[in-house]
Structures are given as C-alpha cells and as structure tokens.
Amino acid sequence: MAGYVTHNYDVLIVGAGGAGLRAAIEAASTGCKVGVVCKSLLGKAHTVMAEGGMAAAMGNVDDRDNWRVHFSDTMRGGQYLNNWRMAQLHAQEAPDRARELEAWGALFDRTRDGRILQRNFGGHRYPRLAHVGDRTGLEMIRTLQDHGIHSGMEVHMECTVLTLMMDGGRCAGAFGYHRERGQFMLWQAKAVVLATGGIGRAFKITSNSWEYTGDGQALAYRAGAELMDMEFVQFHPTGMVWPPSVRGILVTEGVRGEGGVLKNRDGQRFMFDDIPDLYKNQTADGEDEGWRYTQGDKNARRPPELLTRDHVARCINREVKAGRGSPHGGVFLDIAWIKKHIPSAEEHIKKKLPSMYHQFMQLANIDITKEPMEVGPTTHYMMGGVRVDGDSQMSTIPGLFAAGEVAAGLHGANRLGGNSLSDLVVFGKRAGEYAVKFARENAVIHSDETQIGAAMKSALAPFDRTAKEGPYQIQHDLQDKMQDLVGIVRLEDEMQQALGVLEGLNQRAAQVSVEGNRQYNGGWHTAMDLPNLLMVSEAITRSAILRKESRGAQFRDDYPYKDPEWGKYNLITKQGANGEMIVEKREIPPLPAELKQIIEEMK
Amino acid sequence: MAQATFRIWRGDKNGGAFKDYMVETDQGMVVLDAVHRIQAEQANDLAVRWNCKAGKCGSCSAEINGMPRLMCMTRLDQLDLSMPVIVEPMHAFPSIRDLVTDVSWNFEVKKKIKKFKPRKPDAPDGTWRMQQADIDRVQEFRKCIECFLCQDVCHVLREHQKHDEFIGPRFLVYTAALEMNPLDTEDRVADLKERDGIGYCNITTCCRQVCPEHITITENAIIPLKERVVDQYFDPLKKLFRIFGA
Ligand SMILES: Cc1cc2nc3c(=O)[nH]c(=O)nc-3n(C[C@H](O)[C@H](O)[C@H](O)COP(=O)(O)OP(=O)(O)OC[C@H]3O[C@@H](n4cnc5c(N)ncnc54)[C@H](O)[C@@H]3O)c2cc1C
Ligand code: SF4
Ligand code: SF4
Ligand code: FES
Numbered sequence: 001m002a003g004y005v006t007h008n009y010d011v012l013i014v015g016a017g018g019a020g021l022r023a024a025i026e027a028a029s030t031g032c033k034v035g036v037v038c039k040s041l042l043g044k045a046h047t048v049m050a051e052g053g054m055a056a057a058m059g060n061v062d063d064r065d066n067w068r069v070h071f072s073d074t075m076r077g078g079q080y081l082n083n084w085r086m087a088q089l090h091a092q093e094a095p096d097r098a099r100e101l102e103a104w105g106a107l108f109d110r111t112r113d114g115r116i117l118q119r120n121f122g123g124h125r126y127p128r129l130a131h132v133g134d135r136t137g138l139e140m141i142r143t144l145q146d147h148g149i150h151s152g153m154e155v156h157m158e159c160t161v162l163t164l165m166m167d168g169g170r171c172a173g174a175f176g177y178h179r180e181r182g183q184f185m186l187w188q189a190k191a192v193v194l195a196t197g198g199i200g201r202a203f204k205i206t207s208n209s210w211e212y213t214g215d216g217q218a219l220a221y222r223a224g225a226e227l228m229d230m231e232f233v234q235f236h237p238t239g240m241v242w243p244p245s246v247r248g249i250l251v252t253e254g255v256r257g258e259g260g261v262l263k264n265r266d267g268q269r270f271m272f273d274d275i276p277d278l279y280k281n282q283t284a285d286g287e288d289e290g291w292r293y294t295q296g297d298k299n300a301r302r303p304p305e306l307l308t309r310d311h312v313a314r315c316i317n318r319e320v321k322a323g324r325g326s327p328h329g330g331v332f333l334d335i336a337w338i339k340k341h342i343p344s345a346e347e348h349i350k351k352k353l354p355s356m357y358h359q360f361m362q363l364a365n366i367d368i369t370k371e372p373m374e375v376g377p378t379t380h381y382m383m384g385g386v387r388v389d390g391d392s393q394m395s396t397i398p399g400l401f402a403a404g405e406v407a408a409g410l411h412g413a414n415r416l417g418g419n420s421l422s423d424l425v426v427f428g429k430r431a432g433e434y435a436v437k438f439a440r441e442n443a444v445i446h447s448d449e450t451q452i453g454a455a456m457k458s459a460l461a462p463f464d465r466t467a468k469e470g471p472y473q474i475q476h477d478l479q480d481k482m483q484d485l486v487g488i489v490r491l492e493d494e495m496q497q498a499l500g501v502l503e504g505l506n507q508r509a510a511q512v513s514v515e516g517n518r519q520y521n522g523g524w525h526t527a528m529d530l531p532n533l534l535m536v537s538e539a540i541t542r543s544a545i546l547r548k549e550s551r552g553a554q555f556r557d558d559y560p561y562k563d564p565e566w567g568k569y570n571l572i573t574k575q576g577a578n579g580e581m582i583v584e585k586r587e588i589p590p591l592p593a594e595l596k597q598i599i600e601e602m603k
Numbered sequence: 604m605a606q607a608t609f610r611i612w613r614g615d616k617n618g619g620a621f622k623d624y625m626v627e628t629d630q631g632m633v634v635l636d637a638v639h640r641i642q643a644e645q646a647n648d649l650a651v652r653w654n655c656k657a658g659k660c661g662s663c664s665a666e667i668n669g670m671p672r673l674m675c676m677t678r679l680d681q682l683d684l685s686m687p688v689i690v691e692p693m694h695a696f697p698s699i700r701d702l703v704t705d706v707s708w709n710f711e712v713k714k715k716i717k718k719f720k721p722r723k724p725d726a727p728d729g730t731w732r733m734q735q736a737d738i739d740r741v742q743e744f745r746k747c748i749e750c751f752l753c754q755d756v757c758h759v760l761r762e763h764q765k766h767d768e769f770i771g772p773r774f775l776v777y778t779a780a781l782e783m784n785p786l787d788t789e790d791r792v793a794d795l796k797e798r799d800g801i802g803y804c805n806i807t808t809c810c811r812q813v814c815p816e817h818i819t820i821t822e823n824a825i826i827p828l829k830e831r832v833v834d835q836y837f838d839p840l841k842k843l844f845r846i847f848g849a
Contacts, residue, residue, distance in 0.1 A: 048660045103721055107741055116730075243630045473643075521647075
C-alpha cells in the first residue's frame with residue numbers, strides 16, 4: 001500500500017474560511033508553527049460567497065446600538081436556546097474584530113462622516129451590518145488571506161481531512177489526502193481547530209457548494225465529540241427558483257434591507273398577514289412605516305419582510321402551498337418598486353446590490369431594477385454542530401477546537417443574518433488563542449499507525465469494488481429524500497421514513513465504486529464525502545424527531561407550537577459504545593442575572 | 604431544449620485529447636451544469652474546479668470556444684449549439700488534469716508583494732476616517748475574485764511565458780489596490796519597475812475584456828501605476844532625488 005507524507009505543527013487548522021483563517025492568524029502571531037488545510041484553493045471557501053454583511057454593534061449609524069441590544073437580538077432570534085456565554089462574547093467582541101479587519105486592509109462602505117457604514121438586516125434592531133455592497137464575504141476572506149500569507153502559516157490547498165488522529169483521549173492531528181495526486185497526508189499537531197463550515201449538500205435545494213458535506217461535524221462525532229442542536233437547519237427565505245439550473249442560489253437579505261418587498265401572485269404583501277407575538281412591538285404597521293425604516297428613519301419600525309428567516313421562509317412556503325405563488329413555485333421579491341420613492345432608483349439599486357443585479361441579469365435574464373425576482377426558500381446554514389466551551393471553543397475532546405459554522409451554540413434555534421461573519425472572526429480568534437495555549441501545555445503526541453492504516457484502506461476500497469454503484473447517484477438520492485422528508489415542514493411519519501431511507505443509503509454507500517485513478521478524481525472525492533453527509537443527515541433527522549415542538553428553524557406540522565418545556569433543553573448527539581447514534585436532552589445552564597436583566601429590558 | 608455536444612479536453616501534463624460528450628440541455632443551463640452532468644452520468648472521474656456556481660469565487664475558469672470565461676456564468680443559450688462546444692483548461696498555467704490547472708504560481712507571486720501598511724489611526728479609538736468617494740476606485744479593484752482569467756489571456760504570460768519576470772494583470776490590480784488605498788503608506792513603485800515587470804505590459808486591454816468582474820484593469824489600475832513609475836524614474840528632478848536622496 002502506498003505511504004503518506006507527514007507534516008508537524010503545533011496547531012493545525014482544518015478549513016480556510018473566515019473562521020479558519022482568523023484562527024490561523026491568531027495562532028501564528030504567537031510564533032507557533034501553524035498549518036492550514038482546505039479542500040479548495042485559498043480564498044474560495046464559502047465565506048467568499050457571503051453577501052449582506054457582518055453584524056457588529058458599533059453604533060456608527062444609530063448610536064442607540066450597543067452590545068446589549070445585539071446580545072438580546074441574538075438570543076431572541078435563537079429562541080433562547082443559544083449558548084448565552086457565546087452570545088455575550090460575540091456581541092461584545094464583534095466591533096473590535098470589524099475594526100481590526102480595517103486595520104488589515106478591508107475597505108467597508110462609509111458613512112458620511114467617514115466611518116464604517118452599517119445596514120439593516122432581519123432581526124437586528126438597529127442598522128448593524130458592516131458591509132461592502134453585496135460582496136462582504138469576499139472582502140472578509142481576501143483581507144484575512146492577504147494578511148495571513150504574511151503571518152508564517154503554511155497552507156495545504158486542495159487537501160481533504162478524512163479522520164482526526166487520536167492519542168489516548170486527546171486529538172493529535174489529522175489524516176487525509178491531497179486532491180491533486182491522491183497522495184495521503186498526515187498532519188501531526190498538538191491541537192486542532194475545526195473550521196470546516198456547514199452541511200448544505202445534504203439537501204437538494206441549497207445555496208451551498210460541494211464543500212459543505214458536514215465533514216467537521218462527522219469527523220468530531222466519530223472521534224467521540226458531542227454535537228448539539230442538529231435539528232436546526234436554516235432555510236433562507238430567498239433563493240433563486242428559476243431557471244432550474246440556478247435553483248437555490250442565494251438572493252441576499254440585503255435586497256429586503258434596501259427596501260425590497262415580498263408579494264404573492266395577487267400582488268399582495270402577504271408578510272403583513274402573520275406577525276409573531278415576540279415581534280409585534282417591533283414591526284411596522286403599514287407600507288409607509290416599513291419604507292421609512294429601510295431608509296434610516298429612527299422612529300420607524302421594521303417592515304415584516306425583515307422578520308427572522310425561519311418565519312419569512314414559512315410564510316413563503318404557505319403562500320406557495322395555498323396556490324398564491326409565482327409561476328415557478330416561489331413568490332415575488334420586488335426592489336424595482338422603490339422608484340416610487342427614489343428618482344434615480346435604477347442607479348441606486350445597481351450601486352447597493354451590484355452582484356444581485358449581475359446574477360439575475362446573467363443567469364435569469366431579469367433586470368431587477370425593472371422587474372420583480374422570483375424567490376423561494378433554500379437550505380442555507382447549519383445552526384447545530386460541534387458542542388464547544390463558550391470561552392475557549394474547545395469541544396468535549398481535549399485538544400480539539402471548533403469555530404465558525406461547524407460549531408454550535410451562538411445561534412440557538414435560528415441565526416440572524418450577518419451574525420455568521422462576525423461569529424467567524426470573534427470565535428476564530430478565540431479558538432486560535434486557546435489552541436495555542438493547549439498546545440503549549442500539552443506537549444508530546446504520538447500517531448497511531450493502525451488508525452492510519454485503516455483510514456487508507458477504507459479510502460481506497462471503492463477502487464477495488466466491481467459493483468456498479470456510483471457515488472453521484474447516492475448523493476443525489478440522499479439530497480432528494482432529505483429535502484422531501486426532513487425539510488422546512490416536518491412530520492413524525494415522514495422523518496421515521498427518512499431513517500429507513502438513510503439506512504438503505506448507508507448500505508449502498510458501503511458498496512460504492514469509482515473508476516479512474518487517484519489523481520484529481522471527482523467521483524472518488526464524492527465517494528469519501530458520502531459517509532459524512534449520511535452521518536449528519538441521520539443526526540438532523542433523529543434530533544428533529546426528538547424535539548416535539550416548533551421553534552426557530554424547526555417547524556413540525558404535528559407540533560405546530562412552541563412548548564416552554566422544550567425551551568429548557570438542547571439536544572446532544574453522540575456516538576454510543578457500539579457505534580450507534582444517541583440523541584438526548586441536555587438542560588441549558590441558567591442565565592446569569594445580569595444577562596437575564598438585559599433580555600427583560602430589551603423586550 | 605435539445606441535445607448538445609461538448610468537446611472536453613481530457614488529459615494531464617503528459618498530454619491528452621478532446622473527447623466528445625452528448626448532453627441533454629435544459630432551460631437556463633450554464634456550461635458548468637453540462638460539465639457536471641457529464642461528470643455524474645458519463646465520466647465520474649472528470650476533473651473540474653468549482654465552488655459557488657454564481658460567479659463569486661473564481662474557481663471555474665476555463666476556455667470556452669477559445670474564450671477565457673467562468674463556466675458557471677456562461678449560459679448555453681449564448682453559445683451556438685449546432686456546433687460542439689469546446690471546453691479546455693486555461694493555457695497560461697500547467698495542466699493538472701482535464702479542466703484543472705496548476706495556478707499555484709499566482710499564490711507565490713502575491714506573497715512577494717509588500718503587504719498593506721496603514722497610517723496611524725485618525726481617531727483616538729483606533730479607527731480611521733475615509734470618504735466613500737476616496738475609496739470607490741479601490742473597491743472596484745477589490746471586487747477581484749482571483750479567477751486568473753486575465754492572467755490566462757495576457758500574451759506576456761500566455762505566449763511569452765514570462766512568469767519569472769512579470770506579475771500579470773491580476774497582481775497589477777492587487778498592487779494598485781494597495782497603492783491607492785488612502786490608508787496605505789508603503790511604496791511599491793520600485794518593485795513594480797524592477798521586479799514585477801510592469802514595463803512588459805503594452806496595454807493591449809485583453810485582460811480588461813475578459814474580466815468577469817468588469818474591473819477596468821488597464822485604464823484604472825495599470826496606466827496609473829505606469830504613470831507613477833514614470834514620475835519616479837524618468838522625471839529628471841525626482842530621478843536625481845532618488846539617486847542622491849536614498
Ligand atoms: C450565499 C451565502 C451568503 C451568505 N451571506 C452571509 C452574510 O451576508 N452574512 C453572514 O454573516 N453570513 C452569511 N452567510 C453564511 C456564512 O458565509 C458562512 O456561514 C460562513 O462563511 C462560514 O464560514 P466558516 O469559516 O465557518 O467556513 P467556510 O468559509 O465554509 O470554510 C470552510 C473551510 O473548511 C474547509 N473544509 C471543509 N471540510 C474539510 C475537510 N474535510 N478537510 C479539509 N478542509 C475542509 C473548506 O475547504 C473551507 O476552506 C452566507 C452563506 C452563503 C452560502
Ligand atoms: S493590457 Fe497589459 S496586462 Fe493586460 S493583457 Fe495586455 S499586456 Fe497583459
Ligand atoms: S482582475 Fe478580473 S479577470 Fe483578473 S483575476 Fe481578478 S476578477 Fe479575474
Ligand atoms: S463556481 Fe464560483 S465563479 Fe464559477
């Protein structure tokens with residue numbers, strides 16, 4: 001059997017999105033030896049796609065904003081299942097992390113007095129999102145990349161981690177392969193930070209790329225770590241629906257932040273029909289007030305289009321199901337209407353939403369300055385993931401840290417838009433810092449040859465099989481079923497059925513075969529991603545079955561209401577002694593008095 | 604829609620050949636969709652890079668009917684489907700396999716360019732003040748998605764293979780973004796002339812024409828940089844100053 005190449009680091013970062021790069025910069029700044037591994041080229045991670053902005057209570061546009069408001073908005077959005085310590089640290093530290101990006105070369109859009117401009121977004125009480133038009137993620141990842149390449153970190157591009165190395169009970173690096181040649185690689189490290197992002201490829205309609213196969217969640221789970229909140233998958237209300245080949249591609253919430261409205265086929269603004277109690281006080285009474293809010297009137301309340309994502313997605317779903325949808329099974333999102341208020345609307349839209357303008361022009365032949373877009377929900381973000389300590393980001397495995405989308409806690413049952421980009425830099429930094437600390441305090445590690453041998457054997461097995469079970473068909477079937485059975489609206493029966501389907505798919509995946517050789521072989525890579533997708537899908541399904549209520553991103557038709565009893569628990573997913581999956585309730589630690597008070601005050 | 608033929612280059616650094624694939628096409632399909640369909644149904648091991656499928660990451664660069672383009676932003680209804688659609692990897696970089704090329708040279712080039720060095724913060728809280736009008740130009744450059752299509756089309760790299768002497772349009776744009784950042788205090792003009800080979804560019808504008816982000820590479824970035832070089836090196840007074848001043 002072919003061998004492998006070994007590298008040694010103090011800290012290994014798996015993933016080069018915003019969280020991974022920020023962690024790497026932090027770790028490298030201490031003089032530690034830092035390695036970064038990523039599946040794609042540097043600068044291409046998901047973070048590059050983020051559009052709308054990064055939430056940070058700097059108060060540049062509305063000086064009533066501060067960390068307390070941001071904290072309570074985040075908790076309300078997450079329906080109080082959040083790890084409150086993370087929500088607190090995030091709100092407190094995001095402004096510094098945003099300013100630091102500027103010091104590293106980021107150029108955010110400006111206010112009139114020359115400071116960082118902030119925009120409105122769903123669930124945020126004040127204009128809070130630092131942004132660059134609708135390409136904020138590009139600005140963030142490029143800034144971190146360009147700063148990071150001078151920090152001393154070593155980057156292994158187009159490499160995929162297959163398994164975490166364990167030494168006793170502690171994490172000791174990772175093992176994987178280089179896509180280009182199919183060469184196996186061992187990265188030995190005293191501490192490992194997972195920053196691998198989400199799971200969107202488990203569903204058919206998604207805004208996520210091929211990378212999002214739940215690798216980090218599955219790697220941690222198999223190594224024995226606890227996962228949390230796996231039932232909470234965010235369906236973004238506005239993805240493209242037509243033409244078919246672009247179905248799922250994101251339409252930024254920034255469109256609604258700039259005044260875009262949702263209408264059904266009868267031209268009715270249906271979002272006014274159903275406003276949840278939790279938000280009644282904060283929502284506009286009519287069209288005029290909503291418009292004034294988007295234009296910065298401090299006395300106006302937000303239009304219902306800017307309610308939280310879970311709610312907007314369900315309202316759209318309801319319109320479509322009731323037969324009031326657009327021709328291709330979505331609803332209309334109209335930004336062109338603002339010409340009623342702004343004389344140079346066309347230029348204004350192009351300047352504020354340049355990439356949306358191009359996306360629709362080039363992919364759908366639609367000029368958004370003149371016509372409405374057709375939109376519908378798309379799988380977007382994973383609130384759940386690796387359970388971590390709020391301060392250090394360490395998982396339940398010593399030496400294994402997680403930050404960014406792969407970690408759970410900050411967002412609870414539903415993430416607010418813009419809270420991810422800030423999450424990445426706040427907790428990326430913390431993970432890097434604490435990983436260094438761990439690496440310094442826990443020196444020597446040892447790599448287990450049997451573990452490596454087993455990993456290589458199972459990776460190469462698909463080449464030797466003769467059965468004609470291709471990886472793409474299995475992946476396709478999985479996405480279809482998860483979309484149908486464990487999607488936006490969930491039912492016990494359907495989810496039980498999904499468990500059966502997953503079992504069948506697991507058996508097929510065990511027989512998967514690939515053709516060709518190990519060199520840059522897409523089929524082989526997909527085959528190796530399958531077990532991760534299947535593991536994550538099972539965790540989502542089992543958690544969603546156990547939680548017998550509707551809350552945040554989880555909507556159950558058979559339990560359509562929120563149940564205060566369930567509000568006391570997070571759901572934990574872990575591996576049992578015989579390899580079976582265990583999902584159980586875990587009580588949420590009580591909120592400290594001062595945080596409780598903040599929430600009360602902001603109600 | 605009907606069927607279309609895709610003529611895709613298959614091979615690696617040791618050579619290869621075009622292979623034809625017939626594909627069912629749907630409305631609104633882009634070239635990347637067709638390539639994926641071929642990968643899923645006919646050639647599981649076909650090598651292709653992509654991420655966002657929305658023109659945002661710059662991964663899926665290739666040459667389609669001879670034109671450097673993003674596969675995910677090239678709609679089939681813009682192409683003549685009565686003829687085979689020819690899809691090849693970028694020519695300016697070594698082949699890895701099929702449509703994937705070795706673009707690592709670009710990452711090495713970037714490392715050599717002096718990093719951002721801001722002036723002291725303007726405000727006591729450590730922040731700066733900048734007017735939107737003063738950063739509009741730099742924001743244009745920062746739209747770059749690093750697809751390297753401009754590098755692919757530039758004759759200095761593509762035909763003359765001056766990879767050791769010329770950083771190419773992408774990194775001239777990158778340098779321009781640093782040089783024109785209102786906060787930056789570093790000087791990269793000497794490097795531009797002596798190490799980065801800005802003199803090789805003869806403003807053919809080919810790069811600007813293929814840029815999927817419509818960055819005005821030549822007029823807004825390269826020409827102003829050339830002017831800075833001229834100012835510093837060929838303005839007789841400044842030249843004297845440079846010789847005696849340094
Ligand atoms: C279209 C779109 C728009 C968005 N807009 C916004 C927005 O406006 N505001 C906001 O706050 N959030 C937004 N989000 C969400 C946000 O962009 C993501 O949640 C965030 O970028 C995730 O960052 P990350 O650092 O956790 O992971 P990523 O940026 O996804 O990076 C993951 C990294 O891990 C690597 N990786 C994964 N698996 C492996 C493995 N097995 N081995 C090695 N490497 C691996 C990948 O190659 C990649 O480098 C948006 C998301 C999408 C899809
Ligand atoms: S304008 Fe200059 S950089 Fe651009 S393609 Fe022509 S020679 Fe190359
Ligand atoms: S300047 Fe344009 S063509 Fe060149 S790499 Fe950037 S986006 Fe691509
Ligand atoms: S896949 Fe991202 S630009 Fe084409």
